[in-house]
Amino acid sequence: MDLGIAGKWALVCGASKGLGFGCAQALVREGVNVVINARNADALQLAASKLIAIGADAASARGQKGAPAVLTVAADITTPEGRAAVFAVPGGPERDFDIVVTNAGGPPPGDFRDWDRDAWIKAVDANMLTPIELIKATVDGMAARGFGRIVNITSSAVKAPIDILGLSNGARSGLTGFVAGAARSKIAGQGVTLNNLLPGKFDTDRLNTTMGAAATKTGKSLEDVRRAQQAQIPAGRFGTPEEFGAICAFLCSVPAGYITGQNVLADGGAYPGAY
Numbered sequence: 001m002d003l004g005i006a007g008k009w010a011l012v013c014g015a016s017k018g019l020g021f022g023c024a025q026a027l028v029r030e031g032v033n034v035v036i037n038a039r040n041a042d043a044l045q046l047a048a049s050k051l052i053a054i055g056a057d058a059a060s061a062r063g064q065k066g067a068p069a070v071l072t073v074a075a076d077i078t079t080p081e082g083r084a085a086v087f088a089v090p091g092g093p094e095r096d097f098d099i100v101v102t103n104a105g106g107p108p109p110g111d112f113r114d115w116d117r118d119a120w121i122k123a124v125d126a127n128m129l130t131p132i133e134l135i136k137a138t139v140d141g142m143a144a145r146g147f148g149r150i151v152n153i154t155s156s157a158v159k160a161p162i163d164i165l166g167l168s169n170g171a172r173s174g175l176t177g178f179v180a181g182a183a184r185s186k187i188a189g190q191g192v193t194l195n196n197l198l199p200g201k202f203d204t205d206r207l208n209t210t211m212g213a214a215a216t217k218t219g220k221s222l223e224d225v226r227r228a229q230q231a232q233i234p235a236g237r238f239g240t241p242e243e244f245g246a247i248c249a250f251l252c253s254v255p256a257g258y259i260t261g262q263n264v265l266a267d268g269g270a271y272p273g274a275y
């Protein structure tokens, strides 16, 4: 299927590895120019090198000469300075992105009794207000040009909250409520879609860190924790960043223009409800 987005510009946040990288990879394969962001400059540069090679391979497979641009901005996207930097990257589209994938690290697990106001503000800043700021900065330009796709990487915890992830459950639910309203505003009739993509368990560094903590806490081996968690998923395995990226690229595509305001769950069947 031709996704119809070759030549467009995408901002992909939190994209040096994991799910963000998976999204950037899938978009570059479709010929989309990307600005990728993460805090660690070396890891980001390494990711950019991989994306340049992936973009060039995909372009030559399509018999095209040029490859999509891959620009990097090493910055904390949860800060106003970080967001200003992605809009000022030389050679980038400034605020005129056609596609925005919002993403940043998830808040730490814990017991809600231990979280003070600062912990909550940090979580809300990263997982609710940052995506909202990015949407605010780009959505009207998209509407004026008649095409826009925003995908927020959130979490399956929005549908099935996890007790120790209260900061994530709370902050991301705030974003989910905002998106449900904003997606159905005037922009829906101006070619702009706004959706959330909800990962269940995907094989990334973050998941490995969480499983490592569980292994230490329970005295089990990492392999045992991994096996036990996979056994709870009907698909019998974790998802891959590549699979996640493919769903993201579809939501960013022209054929997905009638999908908006949705929470798209990718979890190998782990969520047990019918709706």
Ligand SMILES: NC(=O)c1ccc[n+]([C@@H]2O[C@H](COP(=O)([O-])OP(=O)(O)OC[C@H]3O[C@@H](n4cnc5c(N)ncnc54)[C@H](OP(=O)(O)O)[C@@H]3O)[C@@H](O)[C@H]2O)c1
Binding pocket: 013, 014, 015, 016, 017, 018, 019, 020, 037, 038, 039, 040, 041, 043, 075, 076, 077, 078, 103, 104, 105, 106, 107, 153, 154, 155, 156, 199, 200, 201, 202, 203, 204, 205, 206, 207
């Ligand atoms: N993997 C899963 O199974 C899963 C499940 C549910 C929800 N999620 C959520 O999905 C998101 C992505 O998870 P992941 O598994 O891909 O994590 P990951 O493998 O740890 O990758 C996170 C990426 O985001 C970047 N990042 C983190 N904080 C950032 C910030 N403040 N500004 C800019 N970049 C930042 C990281 O690079 P730097 O550290 O260099 O900045 C890295 O590139 C997280 O919010 C996570 O909570 C993941």
